[in-house]
Amino acid sequence: MLRLAITGGGGFLGWHIRVLLRALGWPEPVLLTRADLADRAIVAEKVSGVDRVLHLAGVNRADDPAEVTAGNARLATRLAEGLHAASVPPGSVVFANSVQAGNGTPYGDGKAAAADILADTGLPLDDVRLPNLYGEHGRPRYNSVVATFCRLLADGGRPEVHQDRQLDLVHVTDAAARLIGVPAGGSWDPALPALRVGVRELADRLGHLATVYRTGDVPPLPDRHHVRLFNTYRSHCFPAHYPLPLPRRADARGELVEAVRAHGGAGQTFCSSTVPGVTRGEHFHLAKVERFVVLRGSADICLRRVGDDEVVRFPVSGDTPVLVDMPTMWVHKIVNTGPDELVTLFWTNELFDPDRPDTWPEPVERLPSGRVAVPA
Known part of the structure; x- marks a missing residue:
């Protein structure tokens, strides 16, 4: 060091x-x-x-x-x-x-x-x-x-x-x-x-990446340079292009939301439940592509670019599902702001590797001095 x-x-x-x-x-x-x-x-x-x-x-x-x-x-x-x-x-x-x-x-x-x-x-x-x-x-x-x-x-x-x-x-x-x-x-x-x-x-x-991603679909990411070019493009989309609405389809049986459409790729999908008032996240990624979709409940998705002070906030709800993709090198968190349980779908472009997690802890909120606030 x-x-x-x-x-x-x-x-x-x-x-x-x-x-x-x-x-x-x-x-x-x-x-x-x-x-x-x-x-x-x-x-x-x-x-x-x-x-x-x-x-x-x-x-x-x-x-x-x-x-x-x-x-x-x-x-x-x-x-x-x-x-x-x-x-x-x-x-x-x-x-x-x-x-x-x-x-x-x-x-x-x-x-x-x-x-x-x-x-x-x-x-x-x-x-x-x-x-x-x-x-x-x-x-x-x-x-x-x-x-x-x-x-x-x-x-x-x-x-x-x-x-x-x-x-x-x-x-x-x-x-x-x-x-x-x-x-x-x-x-x-x-x-x-x-x-x-x-x-x-x-x-x-880059034009192909942009065309596929325009509706929230994830383009093919076969190697590290494809991933990094995609992350570079996404950095120019944030925050103006988010949150991105997701189409909902309903019939007598219930409703369906297409949360992730990955072209030529796999990755990892998982869901979490979060009790009222609890926060998840408080970290950033250097290369990993990560998507948040709230399916039930209400939440604030909060992000701050590493080294900056301004926090971007997206209020989201399972009543109107949207996607927010975390830009690389932005600290992010999701907070259950409602009275009920929050159910969130998360997707990443790669399988979680505990030896190389690409998950770097840092709180989103910063003190007036510019120092980060340590969560209670």
Whole structure:
């Protein structure tokens, strides 16, 4: 369990690293903002004595291409100056570099220059060259083409591909595991397994996921990248697309509700009864797809994105069955709010494995300070 300091901790990769650290139970990392990097004394104080400094901050785009090169070098220089001034030097530095480093583009040249600057500090340097990253809550038209396509599809549009090319896509949680130095787990792989796919094929694959899921059906999820692409798409649907109504069919015998229609997959289904006032959940998942459907009684389904304060609440009732799928990396719970027993159907895309449960405990409610509230 290491104590880390992170530059760029508020970005796409930085957020996923902080989520993984939360799941692992590691200490909250020390965050270095861009304003901090402008002050050598602040950097020195924050990095002093930490086990590892993760340098994620960079410049991806600018109106002037030369600023992309200069900006990456400048951020590395400011960090290096703070490292030199630390009273207790950190144990090592990990640089989130790019496979484009040194390819002659402004971005590639800037990343290569940053790596050289950090190497000159004399501290042990892990120079990690990352390919294209994708994952939940990426910024469209900024973090990855996956985020751009997912946002278009979630908004009812269709991606247009004008120039096809091959991509190597790595899920951001795998990159997070590589950078913090943890071995393979149930939901991450620091070996960075890549999906090799063309842009047009990617658009078609995501379009199929969106089409099948539009009515709540679960698309085929034959491998880990299909699951993670689906989770990425779902992150752009939440919370606006939920809860999703379920069709009810009734005759003289009673009623029928189709709660889960999984195309080409199985998973695990189970039901629970919950007495009034009792809460179930208070955890999050990194990769597991999980569905809640209340069949009898009334409840609040409450969710909070890891690291955020805002809680999203869905009042649901068995009188009007709906589905709510839990987005990955959102803490969630279900509370029986009625006077009678609550009956809930749960479905997950994978069988429960007690050795690798992908279930990370954390309360939904947070205190005003930002700390989590411990349930009574």
